[in-house]
Amino acid sequence: MQDISLHLLDIIENSARAEAKKIKIRIILNTSDNLLRLIIEDDGCGMDAETLDRAQNPFYTSKENREKKVGLGIPLFKQNAEQTNGSFNITSEPGFGTVLTVDFALDHIDRMPLGNLKDTLLGSIVGHPEVDFYICLRNKDRGREQSFHFDTAAIKEELGDIPLTYPDVIEYIDQSLTEGIQNTNMEDV
């Protein structure tokens, strides 16, 4: 994975496979604290302590009955954060969901770029119409703070039976996310 938004996409897919109904994604950029923080919270099936421990091991996968026996998604994300003075934390409760908090040191020379956040979010929102996404982007720099909130539940309610893949809806979501990312200065982090 070349950037953080690709890892984010991978984590969103985990949440969707855990049958999450709601996925909350918060991205906080705090220049004064030299911090880029991602919090991904779902209400999926969750994991017990043993599974959670194994999920961070590359030779574990929840995808059974198949040849593939490695699961590199979480271990690679963890490694990429920890190797650049960041941290990686998952808490999970069976039946309630999973919360993942990943911190990156903003100025670390080997920190991955945030990457194309818009395409990660657009694809996930449209590609998982059964999941409600709540997205919050926040940029804090000393006294100033800009934020963007996007709630797909409100959009779906407004649309009724019109699918999210309806051409004008794709454009609507695309433009809303683009504006939000620009307004919080997250295009080039």
Add this chain to the structure above:
Amino acid sequence: MKTLTDLKKIREKAQEEMKLRGNNVRIKVVVGMGTSGIAMGAREVMKAFLEEIANRNLTDVLVTQTGEKGLSSMEPIVDVIDEANQKVTYGNMTPDKVKKVVVEHIVNGRIVSDYVVATGN
């Protein structure tokens, strides 16, 4: 700034269209979005499908994402499923190949056999 009022207009327009041509989904596209698919460019493939649908105003095509399905060596993988539930699986996809699949297969109904890795239902 985009507002919910814009959505209301979209809904009214879409509902008018559906009155004319019905509410059916003709083609379903499923993009494999597992870890290896993502690493091989599945996000860009997904984006290319959404762009083509928006640009060509394809109102009867649905695109979704799913986890990987054990064809890791041919990622990114895409299934195109028709109304009769016939499935064509395309492999090693790129945004350029997506354009061709949309024009040839989804719009004109001709399978792009060069990119096919599996068929069935």
